[in-house]
Amino acid sequence: MSTNKKKAKNLQKIKDFIADNKFAIIFTVLVVLFLSGMIWLSNLQKIDLSNIDISKEISSSKNSGDISEHVYHKNNSKVTLVEYGDFQCPGCKTAASRVKSIAEEYKDKVNVIFRNFPLVTIHPNALAAASVAEAAGLQGKYWEMHDLLYDKQDEWTASTASERMEYFTEYAKELNLNIDQFKKDIESDKVKAKIKFDQAVGSKAKVTGTPSFKLNGKDLSSDIWGDDAKLKSALDEAIKNQK
Template sequence: MSKQFWGLVAVIITVLVGVAVFNNSKKPTVVSGVASNHIIGKADSKVKFVEYGDYQCPYCQQYFATVNQVKDKYKDRVSFQYRNFPLTSIHKNAFAAARAAEAADKQGKFWEMHDILYANNDPTGASGWVASDKPFDFFSGYAKQLGLDAAKFKTDYASKSVNNIINADMAAGTKLNVEGTPSFFINGNKQQIQNTVDAFSKALDEALKNAK
């Protein structure tokens, strides 16, 4: 066969290889680790409520008290889950706070640390752990309040396994098109809920009715 023919074959092969490489480069990055599983309420409920939150987010802090009231009201009927979604581009200590909560979880105190972090979130961003260049100093103080083993808390806080959990949460949220916080889901459906107990109750009552 002619040199022109083999030259054409070589060009075609080069193009095909280039396409394959391009397609492979577009595959999503695989995130190591398993997403968190922080559930309170009725774990086997047919109604699953999930919040994606950022401990430094002022809006999450504003919703915090309302969501806690809703949990108390529906804890015997609804499964409530919290997942990390720190907005690291605008909240410098959000990821660190998530690490503190996950480190506390290693000693069975996730929800307690969750509550302390939100209770001590200055929504103006001017004071406390949200403004500190050394947020761990605050977190270690909270850990002491909760009676945690200080050495273990420090080790877990800095661990790869804790980082992997947070990254897995963020990846799961991204797949659900979470872009801001707080983001709420009921049985996988994203919700726009006003910051009132009545608004949450209406959404959950409807879900419970449909789940029967």
């Protein structure tokens, strides 16, 4: 039998196996995703946030890998807009330019914070992307990498682990990062701690999807954050009422 015929025969066997066992395969995948989610949730619950006001900027600590919060144009305002985002989330990509524009317009009036909330059970590359942004942040280029990941989301979102690293390394080169240090930091305990901490904060804030926005700790519905006029109105009201 020729090599091509053998390959065709083996391929047909695989197709037949999948066809005969598709429900079992789907069930197994769902179980794996469920267990992964339970393990993820269990790990988050180990972080003590009982004395932390998550509606405001949170000081860095050992729990957050001693990495500070990511705040656009930090100021003394008592108004805080927090986004819980996932770099692989299409909705977050759509929201990114709007958030940046708002942050620029209100840079002296509102603290705009981005917190990692990768939806690990449905976005397999989101956690890696969050690690990449944090690693860039350790070299002073967090927001630049944040923007690149969203701008080029279509390039890496469906890639394999090895493929995505090639993309991420190219982005790091664009930002003139020290590549060796960048790769070490991606896998570092402090970066892992920062992302895990953000996820725990998001869990406490009852975040279930992304993007999710909180204005002084209160939920902003998508019809507000998705509409510039309504979002500005909500911010203006919060600024007027700040104490």
